[in-house]
Amino acid sequence: MIRSPEIFKVLQMAPLFQGVSGKLLVEKLNRSRLRTLNSDETLLVPGQANHVVYVILSGRLRIQTKDSGVEPIAMLGEGECVGEESLIGDVHIPTYVIAATDCKLLAIDHAALWELIDSSHQAAHNMLSVLSMRIRPAAQVITESHENHYGFSGAPIVDKITAL
Numbered sequence: 621m622i623r624s625p626e627i628f629k630v631l632q633m634a635p636l637f638q639g640v641s642g643k644l645l646v647e648k649l650n651r652s653r654l655r656t657l658n659s660d661e662t663l664l665v666p667g668q669a670n671h672v673v674y675v676i677l678s679g680r681l682r683i684q685t686k687d688s689g690v691e692p693i694a695m696l697g698e699g700e701c702v703g704e705e706s707l708i709g710d711v712h713i714p715t716y717v718i719a720a721t722d723c724k725l726l727a728i729d730h731a732a733l734w735e736l737i738d739s740s741h742q743a744a745h746n747m748l749s750v751l752s753m754r755i756r757p758a759a760q761v762i763t764e765s766h767e768n769h770y771g772f773s774g775a776p777i778v779d780k781i782t783a784l
Contacts, residue, residue, distance in 0.1 A: 622649050627726065630677050634699035636750055637675075639742040648736040652728045657719040662687065663702070664717040670706040672727045675699070679723030684716045695720060704750055707733060 622628055622645060631637050631645055655674065657663060663681065664670060681702060682692035693715065696702060702717050707730055737744045 622646055622652060622726070627677055630699055631675065631726070634675055634701065636673075636701050636704075636746050637743065638746060640736070640740050640746070644736065644740055644743075648732055648739065649726075649728055651732055652726050655725045655727045657723040657725065659719050659721050661719045662716060663719065663725075664713045664715075666713055666715060668713045669710070670703050670713050671730050673701055673703045673707060673730070673733055674725040674727055675701045677724040677726055680720040681723060682718050682720045684718060687716050687718070692720075701750065704747065705754060706730075707747070708751070 622631060628642065628645070631649075632642065637645060654677075657679070663674065665687070676696060676698055678698060681696045681700075683694040683696065683702070684690055684692050703713070705711050706713065733747075737747055
C-alpha cells in the first residue's frame with residue numbers, strides 16, 4: 621500500500637514519521653488502507669471509539685467543537701494526522717473531524733502503529749511530540765469554554781493593608 625512513491629514521500633515528511641527508516645515504515649504500515657472523503661464529509665465525531673490514526677495524504681481536515689456553524693479550532697493538511705489521541709487507552713474522540721476539501725487519507729490501525737513505535741525510538745519520540753502539541757490547544761479550549769460558561773465569578777479580594 622505505501623510503496624506508492626507519492627504516499628511514501630508524504631509519510632517521510634509527516635511529523636509522525638520524520639526520521640523513521642523507510643524500510644521500517646513499509647514493513648510496519650503495509651496493512652494500512654486508503655480512505656477518501658468528500659468535502660464536508662465527517663470522519664470522526666465526539667465520543668466515538670476509534671482504533672485508527674489517519675495521516676492526510678492530500679486535502680485538508682477541519683477540527684471543530686460542533687458539526688456545523690462554528691469556526692474550526694484547527695485546519696490540518698498534508699502529512700498531519702488525526703485520531704492519535706485514541707492511541708492512548710480507550711480515549712474517545714474529543715472533537716468533530718470534517719473534510720474541508722476532498723481528502724485522501726492513510727488509515728493506520730493502532731496495532732500497526734504500536735509495532736512501529738516499539739521498533740523505533742524516533743517513531744516513539746515523534747508520537748510524543750504530536751500528542752504534546754495536541755494537548756496544549758485542547759487545554760486552552762477547555763479553559764476558555766469553562767470561563768465562557770461560568771464567567772469570572774466572585775468579588776475581587778483586596779488586601780486592606782497593601783491595597784493589592
